[in-house]
Amino acid sequence: MKIAIIGYGGMGSYHAQLMKSYAESAPAYPLELAGIYDIDPARVRAAQEAGIYAFADAEQIWADKSVEAVLIATPNDVHAPYVKAAADAGKHIVSEKPIALSERQAEEMYGYAERAGVVFEVHQNRRWDEDFLTVKNIFDHPEHIGDVYRVESRVMGGNGIPGDWRKRAAQGGGMMLDWGVHLIDQMLQMVKSTVVSLYCEYSYIYGEEVEDGCRLSVTFENGVEYLIVIATDCFRSLPRWQVYGTEGTATVRDWDLSGGMTCALVKHDDNIAGIRAGNGFTRTMAPRVGATVKEKPLPAVHAEPFAFYKNFAASCAGKEERRIKKEEVLRVFRLMEAAARSAKENIVVKERI
Numbered sequence: 001m002k003i004a005i006i007g008y009g010g011m012g013s014y015h016a017q018l019m020k021s022y023a024e025s026a027p028a029y030p031l032e033l034a035g036i037y038d039i040d041p042a043r044v045r046a047a048q049e050a051g052i053y054a055f056a057d058a059e060q061i062w063a064d065k066s067v068e069a070v071l072i073a074t075p076n077d078v079h080a081p082y083v084k085a086a087a088d089a090g091k092h093i094v095s096e097k098p099i100a101l102s103e104r105q106a107e108e109m110y111g112y113a114e115r116a117g118v119v120f121e122v123h124q125n126r127r128w129d130e131d132f133l134t135v136k137n138i139f140d141h142p143e144h145i146g147d148v149y150r151v152e153s154r155v156m157g158g159n160g161i162p163g164d165w166r167k168r169a170a171q172g173g174g175m176m177l178d179w180g181v182h183l184i185d186q187m188l189q190m191v192k193s194t195v196v197s198l199y200c201e202y203s204y205i206y207g208e209e210v211e212d213g214c215r216l217s218v219t220f221e222n223g224v225e226y227l228i229v230i231a232t233d234c235f236r237s238l239p240r241w242q243v244y245g246t247e248g249t250a251t252v253r254d255w256d257l258s259g260g261m262t263c264a265l266v267k268h269d270d271n272i273a274g275i276r277a278g279n280g281f282t283r284t285m286a287p288r289v290g291a292t293v294k295e296k297p298l299p300a301v302h303a304e305p306f307a308f309y310k311n312f313a314a315s316c317a318g319k320e321e322r323r324i325k326k327e328e329v330l331r332v333f334r335l336m337e338a339a340a341r342s343a344k345e346n347i348v349v350k351e352r353i
């Protein structure tokens, strides 16, 4: 199946490289890059220098019967018009996340694809991140650290908000739409329960018109507490994941799966030797000693290579169901909108989501 990429910036060019590797893996459902389209002549030149065909405009893609699919990797506000035009031209579609700027717009976009009878998929690629899959494994299997009751998911950069459009509200900028959409999607894939309340704070450290970070606390009906932290002002990061279970604690330090689990062999140690700590003495905060705990490696889960492309190409061929469901995508938007309301009004949102 031939696919064209619209928007050959950071992510569009990453897709072009990854699709090449996918094609080289001799997949059962191949994808072949037909070319790209970008409004920026410098990006067009970059593609041509990389040996990639550049379409003169989007109309040329719509008119080309050999191109069966498009991948849209433009700034967030330009996904919807391209999704509509691609659906009208009968092309299958991948849109980068976040597909839309609101739940309402996202729903409309699914409508375009449903009416045209084309596959419409969202690139929620972080469902296949190995750090996430490993934490999900810990969450799903109590033999690791018991029943998980609290999860902390953090991404912490020190580069501020990169680029231009990510700083503008009208273009769908801000860290909630950029990273929140991934981390909330991961959360909902992990915790199979209804959200009953949430509280969110946005940060504006750099004084941009959109949030450069956020802290979102979510409580689920089954009692699980989930914290999402997104920062762009941080030069020393906290671990990517900290997971608390009834029998132990797991830390996943980074995307490279460094970290480990500490499991309690004795739940309450009655013979804690206190320690000197700062200008005082404490038993409460004394570290557990060797015999009462056991260190374990993380139960690493490795992702199937190219799982996203494979599923997209197979679903266009009618051989597999799409892995990223409309209802899941719309629920992520409902949560992002509730978080934005919480941050704006400084309120706890008590809604079943």
Ligand SMILES: NC(=O)c1ccc[n+]([C@@H]2O[C@H](COP(=O)([O-])OP(=O)(O)OC[C@H]3O[C@@H](n4cnc5c(N)ncnc54)[C@H](O)[C@@H]3O)[C@@H](O)[C@H]2O)c1
Binding pocket: 006, 007, 008, 009, 010, 011, 012, 037, 038, 039, 040, 043, 072, 073, 074, 075, 076, 078, 096, 097, 098, 123, 124, 125, 163, 178
């Ligand atoms: N899934 C992921 O892991 C991931 C990672 C990064 C970015 N993204 C998403 O990819 C999209 C692009 O982000 P980016 O970081 O590549 O941005 P970018 O600014 O690097 O690239 C965007 C490109 O789109 C082009 N463009 C702008 N308006 C256009 C239009 N009307 N028609 C055609 N081309 C146009 C720009 O010239 C630019 O080359 C965003 O939706 C972003 O959220 C996803």
